[in-house]
Amino acid sequence: MSALLEVKDLHVNISLAAGVLHAVRGVDFSVQRGQTLSLVGESGCGKSLSVLAVMNLLPKKATWRADTITFNGQPMEEISERRMADIRGSKMAMIFQEPMTSLNPCYTIGNQLEEALLRHKQTSRNEARQRAIFLLEKVGITAAASRLKQYPHQLSGGLRQRVMIAMGLMCDPPLIIADEPTTALDVTIQAQILALLTSLQKEFDMGMILITHDLGVVARTTDTVAVMYCGQVVETGNATELFENPLHPYTQGLLRCIPVPGKTKPGEHLGSIPGIVPTPIGEQTGCVFQNRCAYVLGDCTSAEVTLTQIAAGRAYRCLLSPKVCQKNMSESQSR
Amino acid sequence: MTTALLQTEDITKVYRVSAGVFKGKLPLTAANGVSININRGEVVALVGESGCGKSTIAKIILGLEQATSGQVYFDGQPVTAMGRKERARRIQPIFQDPYSSLNPRKSIGSIISLPYRIHQIGNKSEMEARVTEIMDTVGLPPRFRSSYPNQLSGGQRQRVAIARALVMRPELVICDEPTSALDVSVQSQILNLLLELRENRGLTYLIITHDLSVVEHIASRVAVMYLGRIVEEAATDKLFKNPRHPYTQALLTSVLTPEPRLGLPETHLGIAYPNPIDPPPGCTFHPRCPEADDRCKKAPPQPIDENDHMVACYFA
Numbered sequence: 120m121s122a123l124l125e126v127k128d129l130h131v132n133i134s135l136a137a138g139v140l141h142a143v144r145g146v147d148f149s150v151q152r153g154q155t156l157s158l159v160g161e162s163g164c165g166k167s168l169s170v171l172a173v174m175n176l177l178p179k180k181a182t183w184r185a186d187t188i189t190f191n192g193q194p195m196e197e198i199s200e201r202r203m204a205d206i207r208g209s210k211m212a213m214i215f216q217e218p219m220t221s222l223n224p225c226y227t228i229g230n231q232l233e234e235a236l237l238r239h240k241q242t243s244r245n246e247a248r249q250r251a252i253f254l255l256e257k258v259g260i261t262a263a264a265s266r267l268k269q270y271p272h273q274l275s276g277g278l279r280q281r282v283m284i285a286m287g288l289m290c291d292p293p294l295i296i297a298d299e300p301t302t303a304l305d306v307t308i309q310a311q312i313l314a315l316l317t318s319l320q321k322e323f324d325m326g327m328i329l330i331t332h333d334l335g336v337v338a339r340t341t342d343t344v345a346v347m348y349c350g351q352v353v354e355t356g357n358a359t360e361l362f363e364n365p366l367h368p369y370t371q372g373l374l375r376c377i378p379v380p381g382k383t384k385p386g387e388h389l390g391s392i393p394g395i396v397p398t399p400i401g402e403q404t405g406c407v408f409q410n411r412c413a414y415v416l417g418d419c420t421s422a423e424v425t426l427t428q429i430a431a432g433r434a435y436r437c438l439l440s441p442k443v444c445q446k447n448m449s450e451s452q453s454r
Numbered sequence: 455m456t457t458a459l460l461q462t463e464d465i466t467k468v469y470r471v472s473a474g475v476f477k478g479k480l481p482l483t484a485a486n487g488v489s490i491n492i493n494r495g496e497v498v499a500l501v502g503e504s505g506c507g508k509s510t511i512a513k514i515i516l517g518l519e520q521a522t523s524g525q526v527y528f529d530g531q532p533v534t535a536m537g538r539k540e541r542a543r544r545i546q547p548i549f550q551d552p553y554s555s556l557n558p559r560k561s562i563g564s565i566i567s568l569p570y571r572i573h574q575i576g577n578k579s580e581m582e583a584r585v586t587e588i589m590d591t592v593g594l595p596p597r598f599r600s601s602y603p604n605q606l607s608g609g610q611r612q613r614v615a616i617a618r619a620l621v622m623r624p625e626l627v628i629c630d631e632p633t634s635a636l637d638v639s640v641q642s643q644i645l646n647l648l649l650e651l652r653e654n655r656g657l658t659y660l661i662i663t664h665d666l667s668v669v670e671h672i673a674s675r676v677a678v679m680y681l682g683r684i685v686e687e688a689a690t691d692k693l694f695k696n697p698r699h700p701y702t703q704a705l706l707t708s709v710l711t712p713e714p715r716l717g718l719p720e721t722h723l724g725i726a727y728p729n730p731i732d733p734p735p736g737c738t739f740h741p742r743c744p745e746a747d748d749r750c751k752k753a754p755p756q757p758i759d760e761n762d763h764m765v766a767c768y769f770a
Contacts, residue, residue, distance in 0.1 A: 378642075
């Protein structure tokens with residue numbers, strides 16, 4: 120089966136006064152229909168820029184290049200900006216993270232929902248309204264017909280996020296990109312929104328890219344995970360496999376940082392990753408994680424570290440062998 | 455019995471909010487009879503969703519807001535009897551967002567020493583020594599002294615905020631979501647620092663957060679708030695082992711830990727968080743509660759306190 124979206128060797132550069140910032144450096148990923156891919160990493164790791172490049176929505180200062188980006192079997196280079204505008208919203212839709220700022224306060228919910236359908240499909244206003252009501256009910260909003268007349272400020276945060284999801288689904292897109300869809304929400308609502316998103320994704324057989332920094336969200340919802348650090352994918356694999364057997368020192372470090380009720384001992388020191396994320400300005404040699412890694416070797420500063428594939432769909436970017444990595448993790452846990 | 459370091463007695467705060475351009479103002483009860491005791495050396499967590507009034511309580515304790523009724527006692531004495539400066543010296547806040555809580559035009563040294571200058575204690579060399587010491591304690595290299603906040607990362611800024619709060623050696627520190635604006639790897643650094651400081655300096659914390667895994671890790675006692683009321687309060691291990699209020703149970707099941715085999719939890723909660731201007735009658739949780747029956751709709755349940763485990767629910 121060919122992938123819905125396939126990205127190979129994607130680079131995003133941003134020109135700054137201090138030099139060129141290599142925000143994304145050679146990222147590969149692919150999404151199948153009906154599958155979820157998570158891009159996970161801390162702020163500034165390039166996860167949002169990667170998908171913005173795919174949607175051709177990068178800020179003006181940023182440029183991107185890639186070996187190939189194919190969507191539905193069609194290379195993206197051949198698509199003009201004009202055609203791209205037809206694809207965005209109807210073929211790939213995005214759910215943005217802050218429903219407060221991404222909904223227009225001057226228009227009603229109904230107006231904003233119907234707009235997508237009227238722009239992309241030959242439909243009447245009435246059909247668009249019916250579709251909006253259908254989707255609002257799907258995302259669990261009661262009295263949907265009367266909600267259409269309301270303005271964003273009249274809805275709570277959870278409801279607004281649901282409206283954003285419904286808006287993304289208006290044209291029944293094969294690919295949906297959710298950028299931190301639950302970060303602004305309360306914990307009890309977060310679980311509900313995620314359950315909703317995954318069930319809708321299964322029901323409509325969509326491909327989904329989930330961008331988040333929250334490892335808990337990733338673990339509970341995703342099929343495939345790509346952990347990003349400093350513009351590179353440092354580890355990728357099936358979610359269960361990756362979380363139970365993390366290989367890259369960065370992934371291991373992240374997992375040690377999170378307190379887990381029932382597992383970490385209250386009051387004890389949590390693991391942490393010393394230092395801070397470097398700013399990738401200018402050319403870099405060696406491993407991106409060298410300055411924060413506990414297992415750094417001489418080669419890490421000079422050799423080019425590439426993604427090593429160890430099984431189908433499972434790869435990591437480290438000079439240590441998988442066995443050594445596993446040993447490191449189990450030793451740090453028993454400590 | 456020793457007196458609690460901080461005691462709030464039936465704090466109620468009513469804001470008057472505008473309901474529309476031509477309508478009068480409506481009362482919004484942000485806190486409704488909140489009583490908390492914090493003993494010396496304890497870490498108490500106040501947990502709840504946005505809009506439940508947890509930050510209002512923090513503001514009242516800090517003296518940034520006046521309670522409509524009720525009283526706050528600090529070290530056995532009502533805070534109204536303390537001067538503003540004395541209160542500020544003994545109770546200090548750490549706010550959520552280190553990007554907006556530091557003045558961008560002041561150097562780090564000047565930000566940290568500001569409390570010292572305001573209280574006019576000691577001379578300049580003592581102040582310099584104190585700033586150097588506190589920067590070392592929170593793990594800020596001395597070279598940052600003449601830097602400005604925009605040159606620092608989020609975690610470093612939060613360290614500055616902690617240093618500023620601790621420079622006057624307060625007894626109670628109120629942390630309002632101290633880690634939620636930070637990245638995962640930095641969050642654990644700050645949590646470790648807060649724990650270390652508590653041990654070394656005998657600090658008492660009131661931690662306001664919505665993140666229950668943080669609470670479990672750092673707090674000794676937890677109070678769960680819903681719509682202005684405390685619905686359950688107990689020692690952390692007790693509450694995590696045996697949550698009795700349906701809301702607490704829902705909160706606990708909603709915690710997403712990185713355990714992929716567990717899948718997404720089902721909370722059985724309705725989505726509609728009630729409008730605080732027009733709270734539901736009876737138990738304010740009943741519209742979302744899976745167990746609610748008729749009596750929940752009529753009168754709010756009275757808090758029951760058994761073995762130091764307070765809960766306000768008919769079914770507990």
